[in-house]
Amino acid sequence: MKGSLPIIIGIMKPRLYKNLLRVLYILSIAVYIYFLTDGWSFYETPYQERPHMEQRYRNLRPAGFRGHTFGVIGSLMMIFMLLYSARKRMERFQKAGNLSHWLDIHIFFGIMGPLLIVLHTSFKVQGLVAVSFWSMVAVALSGVFGRYLYIQIPRNILGNELSTDELEKINKEMADRLKTDFNLDDELLSIVEESAAPRLAPDAGIAKMLLLLLVNDLSLRFGLRKIPADLAARLEMPPKLLHLLWRRARQRGLLRMRTMLANQVHQLFHYWHVVHKPFAVIMYVIMVIHIAVDVLMGYRWIF
Numbered sequence: 001m002k003g004s005l006p007i008i009i010g011i012m013k014p015r016l017y018k019n020l021l022r023v024l025y026i027l028s029i030a031v032y033i034y035f036l037t038d039g040w041s042f043y044e045t046p047y048q049e050r051p052h053m054e055q056r057y058r059n060l061r062p063a064g065f066r067g068h069t070f071g072v073i074g075s076l077m078m079i080f081m082l083l084y085s086a087r088k089r090m091e092r093f094q095k096a097g098n099l100s101h102w103l104d105i106h107i108f109f110g111i112m113g114p115l116l117i118v119l120h121t122s123f124k125v126q127g128l129v130a131v132s133f134w135s136m137v138a139v140a141l142s143g144v145f146g147r148y149l150y151i152q153i154p155r156n157i158l159g160n161e162l163s164t165d166e167l168e169k170i171n172k173e174m175a176d177r178l179k180t181d182f183n184l185d186d187e188l189l190s191i192v193e194e195s196a197a198p199r200l201a202p203d204a205g206i207a208k209m210l211l212l213l214l215v216n217d218l219s220l221r222f223g224l225r226k227i228p229a230d231l232a233a234r235l236e237m238p239p240k241l242l243h244l245l246w247r248r249a250r251q252r253g254l255l256r257m258r259t260m261l262a263n264q265v266h267q268l269f270h271y272w273h274v275v276h277k278p279f280a281v282i283m284y285v286i287m288v289i290h291i292a293v294d295v296l297m298g299y300r301w302i303f
């Protein structure tokens with residue numbers, strides 16, 4: 001069997017990298033849950049009664065040692081996540097690592113930063129800074145949808161979009177490999193591909209298409225759609241090989257679907273940017289004012 005398939009973001013990333021990212025998320029969420037549960041008796045106490053909790057109040061209120069630490073680390077994460085934009089746009093950073101890894105960092109900080117800010121607020125937001133807080137929530141939640149659209153646009157391992165020519169080449173390469181690696185003739189290949197193609201209604205609108213793509217994505221990831229029994233019998237392969245063939249055929253089907261929908265997804269992604277960015281700008285502007293006012297008022301954390 002020949003080497004591995006061309007790597008396309010959203011379909012495959014190196015296993016070691018994916019596992020490291022998973023471990024990072026699991027550890028961070030575990031630490032977060034620890035701090036959340038540890039402070040819960042304070043966070044659920046009505047605001048007016050909190051000062052009576054003396055030691056907890058001193059530590060967990062936004063200006064307390066732990067509360068302030070959450071604010072500082074959360075804000076730093078929110079600033080560092082902008083490195084993605086620098087890497088994406090600035091000439092001098094073009095060689096600084098894969099764009100897709102930078103996006104993973106952006107997303108990690110974009111999730112953990114807001115979660116830490118929630119602890120920093122001790123679940124109480126009011127005044128001007130509440131506008132920044134809710135903009136942060138809006139931008140982080142809309143990020144999830146943006147991420148979904150992002151992975152629908154076929155990219156190479158570096159995170160750069162593939163051109164139509166590159167897509168055609170990869171598509172052909174995938175078909176050739178299906179044929180040679182699994183010894184399929186043209187007729188069998190087209191039957192396999194037809195069975196593995198995403199189930200999409202031809203006249204469905206973009207919203208329905210995206211939903212169906214999501215269903216197909218999930219079923220590919222969790223191996224939910226099994227190879228039809230009659231096709232499996234006809235192929236006469238050992239189960240492991242059959243599974244690999246089916247997985248690759250499903251991947252090719254999804255890639256073809258994404259290629260077909262590329263223009264519409266691009267357009268939607270453009271509109272998504274139009275929403276995501278202004279919320280981010282509002283959030284950062286008020287965040288800077290909030291931090292400047294606090295520093296001027298003498299809240300210096302450990303300094």
Ligand code: HEM
Binds near residue numbers: 078106111146280
């Ligand atoms: C408070 C949290 C967040 C802020 C302030 C923020 C801010 C931004 C900004 C300013 C951009 C534009 C980057 C550029 O094109 O230069 C962006 C892009 C993006 N963000 Fe976020 N984001 C946040 C959270 C998230 C989260 C949680 C996710 C995913 C779950 C996410 C996913 C994305 C994606 C996919 C892009 C588009 C990348 C591209 O077009 O190249 N963001 N974000």
